[in-house]
Amino acid sequence: MAAIEILGLEKTYLAGFWRNRPKRALFPLQLTVEDGEIFGFLGPNGAGKTTTLKLLMGLVFPTAGSARILGHAWIDPEVKAQIGFLPEQPYFYDYLTAHELLNYYAQLSGVAANQRKRRIDEVLVRVGLTDVAGVQLRKFSKGMLQRAGIAQAILHDPKLIFLDEPMSGLDPIGRREVRDLIQELKAQGKTVFFSTHILSDAEALCDRVAIIHQGQLRGVGAVQELTSSVQGKIEVTWYGTQIPSAIKALGAECHSTGEITRVALNENQQDAAIDALRRDRLRLISITPLRTSLEAYFVEKLQCAETSAGAKA
Amino acid sequence: MSARLWHIASNTFREAVRDRVLYNLVAFAILLSGAAILVGQISISIEKLVVINLGLTTVSLFGVVIAIFVGIGLVSKEIEKRTLYTVLSRPVRRWEFIVGKFFGLAGTLVVNTFFMAIGVFVALFYVAHKFTRPDALIFVALYFIILEFLIICALALLFSSFSTPLLSAVFAFSLFVIGTYADDLRAFAGMTTGITRWITSGLAYVVPNFSAFNVISAVAHGEPLSTVLILHNTIYALFYSGLALSGAVLVFEHRNLK
Numbered sequence: 001m002a003a004i005e006i007l008g009l010e011k012t013y014l015a016g017f018w019r020n021r022p023k024r025a026l027f028p029l030q031l032t033v034e035d036g037e038i039f040g041f042l043g044p045n046g047a048g049k050t051t052t053l054k055l056l057m058g059l060v061f062p063t064a065g066s067a068r069i070l071g072h073a074w075i076d077p078e079v080k081a082q083i084g085f086l087p088e089q090p091y092f093y094d095y096l097t098a099h100e101l102l103n104y105y106a107q108l109s110g111v112a113a114n115q116r117k118r119r120i121d122e123v124l125v126r127v128g129l130t131d132v133a134g135v136q137l138r139k140f141s142k143g144m145l146q147r148a149g150i151a152q153a154i155l156h157d158p159k160l161i162f163l164d165e166p167m168s169g170l171d172p173i174g175r176r177e178v179r180d181l182i183q184e185l186k187a188q189g190k191t192v193f194f195s196t197h198i199l200s201d202a203e204a205l206c207d208r209v210a211i212i213h214q215g216q217l218r219g220v221g222a223v224q225e226l227t228s229s230v231q232g233k234i235e236v237t238w239y240g241t242q243i244p245s246a247i248k249a250l251g252a253e254c255h256s257t258g259e260i261t262r263v264a265l266n267e268n269q270q271d272a273a274i275d276a277l278r279r280d281r282l283r284l285i286s287i288t289p290l291r292t293s294l295e296a297y298f299v300e301k302l303q304c305a306e307t308s309a310g311a312k313a
Numbered sequence: 314m315s316a317r318l319w320h321i322a323s324n325t326f327r328e329a330v331r332d333r334v335l336y337n338l339v340a341f342a343i344l345l346s347g348a349a350i351l352v353g354q355i356s357i358s359i360e361k362l363v364v365i366n367l368g369l370t371t372v373s374l375f376g377v378v379i380a381i382f383v384g385i386g387l388v389s390k391e392i393e394k395r396t397l398y399t400v401l402s403r404p405v406r407r408w409e410f411i412v413g414k415f416f417g418l419a420g421t422l423v424v425n426t427f428f429m430a431i432g433v434f435v436a437l438f439y440v441a442h443k444f445t446r447p448d449a450l451i452f453v454a455l456y457f458i459i460l461e462f463l464i465i466c467a468l469a470l471l472f473s474s475f476s477t478p479l480l481s482a483v484f485a486f487s488l489f490v491i492g493t494y495a496d497d498l499r500a501f502a503g504m505t506t507g508i509t510r511w512i513t514s515g516l517a518y519v520v521p522n523f524s525a526f527n528v529i530s531a532v533a534h535g536e537p538l539s540t541v542l543i544l545h546n547t548i549y550a551l552f553y554s555g556l557a558l559s560g561a562v563l564v565f566e567h568r569n570l571k
């Protein structure tokens with residue numbers, strides 16, 4: 001069973017004083033997220049990521065289309081007991097302490113009274129807020145608020161977790177912890193749908209990603225597939241800064257960093273390069289196929305979109 | 314009442330307490346004790362009249378100000394600060410959120426009124442040195458004040474569900490003022506003819522009739538209040554606040570939380 005099925009959800013806002021200027025925030029979106037996967041929803045700022053998440057959470061109503069979450073209609077309030085949501089740049093009731101906030105959310109999520117304290121203590125430990133559990137949230141830093149936000153999203157042990165820019169506001173250690181947490185959630189069999197514009201996070205974590213730009217889906221696929229398309233090129237690295245004349249003759253540009261030199265060559269130049277290194281008694285370190293990075297794929301999709309928009313204009 | 318509704322109501326009450334809304338009790342205590350000491354010294358045999366009038370009017374005014382200014386922020390503040398996102402992404406119905414907020418604010422006002430009522434009775438005992446049977450009518454006046462608060466809370470929530478805090482405050486306060494003179498508006502409607510009569514009569518019956526709830530002067534003079542009035546006011550307040558609350562729910566159910 002798919003964890004999320006988005007069936008042509010679209011959103012058009014009416015702008016202007018008389019609300020007569022339609023502004024399309026999301027074009028009809030078809031997307032399926034499988035059970036148990038980490039799915040990255042990528043796009044630049046203002047691409048429609050948050051609108052999609054708000055639609056799925058029932059915070060805004062779609063102009064058309066529908067969705068199914070965990071096999072139920074997305075507007076079914078009961079399905080929400082099985083999902084967790086971290087909004088972008090979360091802000092909470094700042095007059096509450098972290099413990100009180102989590103207790104309130106546990107009550108609203110229907111966590112049994114005899115399990116609340118245990119669950120709250122567990123998630124406070126998990127996000128590293130145990131020491132400040134009794135401190136009012138108005139005294140929290142941005143990073144601490146983000147941690148509280150993550151805690152409330154996983155508090156009720158949901159099957160599906162939506163995270164909107166979960167690394168936002170976190171320091172490098174915090175980001176690492178969130179990455180570990182997301183992987184831990186996957187290991188527990190949970191589905192994680194997270195939006196981000198930080199591609200390295202997506203590349204490190206996601207099983208599949210979708211790219212959205214200007215409200216339109218531009219591409220979707222497994223990260224491994226997107227980044228494993230060999231470009232017919234290899235990278236050769238060896239010890240030393242000496243560059244064999246035979247490699248120079250191939251016309252490729254060599255780069256030396258410290259005691260290591262690397263060069264990108266066509267696949268059919270591989271044997272010539274190895275022979276040249278052997279002749280000059282240089283020690284070969286590696287020959288690796290050059291892969292497309294997620295960033296390159298992302299930029300390509302965005303450029304395609306802009307080119308086609310320019311052509312239409 | 315559903316458990317979620319109760320949790321939202323108690324959180325609203327906690328917010329009011331922690332945001333120091335109940336600090337108004339200090340101002341009330343200072344005002345009333347000062348007034349009691351002053352009238353005790355300068356007035357002759359009308360001390361009770363002054364204390365009851367001043368005390369109950371202050372209870373009403375302080376409560377109205379809290380109902381309007383807290384009420385108008387109940388929904389808009391949650392949207393503006395986006396605290397609503399993490400509430401509505403849980404198994405919470407939108408109507409439960411609105412009704413929970415209403416009960417939370419109403420509860421705050423009842424507690425506030427309870428402590429102010431203690432202040433009124435203490436001041437009364439200070440100037441009269443004893444309680445008499447007609448003093449029990451103060452409870453009826455306080456009950457009417459609370460009914461008045463229910464209507465204002467529901468109206469503030471209604472305006473807050475679709476308008477900005479500033480406009481909501483203007484609407485709610487205007488309705489309170491017009492409603493206070495609803496009897497005069499009805500009398501004026503009776504004196505007009507034609508379309509003016511239709512409009513003023515319609516307006517007079519649409520605005521909340523707060524003048525029916527104002528029995529402070531009668532209570533201060535020890536005049537009896539009929540059971541029918543209590544019954545009518547109870548039904549009217551429940552009906553009017555229920556209607557305004559339903560309107561707030563209806564608007565909020567269809568609102569996009571951008």
